[in-house]
Amino acid sequence: MPNNIDSTTQKFLDIYEKLGSDKSKRFDEFIKIYGVNFNLYKNNEFIEQAFPFDIIPRIIEKDDFTTIEKGVKQRVFALNAFLNDIYSEAKIVKDGVIPSDFVYASKAFLPKFVGFEPLKGIRTHISGIDFVREAKSGKWIILEDNLRVPSGASYPLSIRKVYRKAYPEMFKEFSVVETDNYPKKLKEMAEFVSPAGIQTVLTPGRYNSAFYEHSYLAGKMGVPLCENDDLSAQDSKLYFKHFDGKLRRVGAVYRRLDDDFLDPVEFNKTSVIGVPNIVGAYMNKETAIINAIGNGVADDKGLYYFVPKMIEYYMGEKAILENAPTYLPFYEKDRKFVLENMSKLVIKDVAEAGGYGVVFGNKLSSAQLEELSNIIKSEPRRFIAQEVVEFEDLPCFLDGKVAMRKADLRVFAVYGKDIFVMPGGLTRYSTIEGNYIVNSSQGGGFKDTWVLK
């Protein structure tokens, strides 16, 4: 047994051992027969696979999560204000707080939407904020904001009920905050921003990696799960095609596809998963789109550097939560530092996501370092560099033994009438020892996250 397990988790392990580990097979059974999948594409082949799960939850003390909750609310509010600003007067750019390059050179910035204010002024309806916990200080650090189509909430929600059935004793020992009102909060938010009619979840389809999540959330929200041809935009309104042949007005769409694929008339003409002219209904304020179109500019890795500044600018407050120490090669001073210290830094390509485009300088040969230096010199805006955060390893059961693995935490916030932060989240861990990449798309697993009362 590793000797660096915190006392609360150790208590979990002691109880677990006392109760008998044989019940843990209930979790594997559940994941298998309920099809709790996170699918992958490898070599263009669709692989339907269960999302690897580890039974040892991440346990967060009440005070810790109170800070996270406050910080996430603050951050989501500021990011929403930023998006509203840059799609209107762009005061933050005019005031020189954020260089215009970081807004207007981003591919995710969509000039067509300048001057358009979405329903209720909300753009960041659902945010997934990624944290790690620094190993030495225990400090929570934000690594990334996900404001387009953040996924993963359904997995810890699904598994929690298995814990309660298999190990009710645990919930007497640990007073865990419940998370199961998350779909209700989503529904309330969708109703809040909806001007009329029903709400729906729009999925790219059964072969999407997160299709399980799409159907889970639609089912729990009690709204229809739609593919593109279940919806029809006519006269700047969006309709749901009911089986009885009647069209029902749709007031809000929780879309689970990226901007580029959302509307083949407006964006990628080759998209076969989008709804033609849905953007017209959105621009006409007849339908809310959750999350708003064009949010990608705010979760661009380059913009991440500026989030604490946004908080100060829009809220007049210091950021409650810290970013990882980040350098922008865009600035000459930072560029010099990055080029001189590349072997100690992690370099991220701002255009990539899902753990791709992340390079650890210490893993590169001198020839590779030189090649990367040249690219950074020619395209400084394309990269950010961060100090390697030595984030904590969490205990995981692997091959029948407890082993320590790197893990992060995605916290979900829902912005409707007010901002709600799910008291828990998706903890992702790397299945490979020493690997800092925990993304599900790269074979990482998940844990439940218990917040104590």
Place this chain on the structure above:
Amino acid sequence: MGAQMISINSAQNLYWLGRYMQRVETIAKECIKSFDYIIDKDFDDGKKLFEKLSADIEYKDEKEFLKEAVFDEHGSSIYASIFAMKENAVICRAQIYSSAFAYLNTAYIGVKELRGAPIEVFDLEKLLSNLYALNGMLDSALLRTDASNFIEFGKRVERIDLEIRLYDNLNIVLFEIDELYGVAKLLSKGFEKPSITTDDKEKLLDLANSLIKAVIKF
């Protein structure tokens, strides 16, 4: 099972889910019967069964028959049907009880995992147990939603189809059509029961198969 609105696509998935559920159950039962006949009563019984389902199969004994019946490439194999059942369920799972999905997926996984192994009648009996549990669960629910009605509708159409193909009992076919009308009425208030003026089985089959168009307005 959610009571949310159902799109044309979901309605079709639910309908086909019901059809494949019934198909898998009936074929599995018939295969168990044929297995017994092939041993020492009628070696060709399995071939006759699949001929009625528009498929040709070959086997050298009752064990090989089971393997062919479950996994052969033809569209009437148990695996082909249960795979289609599962795929329809995955697509419309937001509309069905999660525990119903679990029974259904357990049945599918059970068959899938038989690939490459010798198949026993007990395996088919286990499959049937899961399907009975699934059917029982759907039947016993007090809340009749459109989703459950579409599954029921699909099952009833498939019963008529199989009744005509396998058992040739006109009285039962007419009874089943009557039952089907009842479900159609639940799904479409304006549904008017057409009068049946034929005892031609092909026409009756066409009638049953086309009735879905009266409830899903494509």
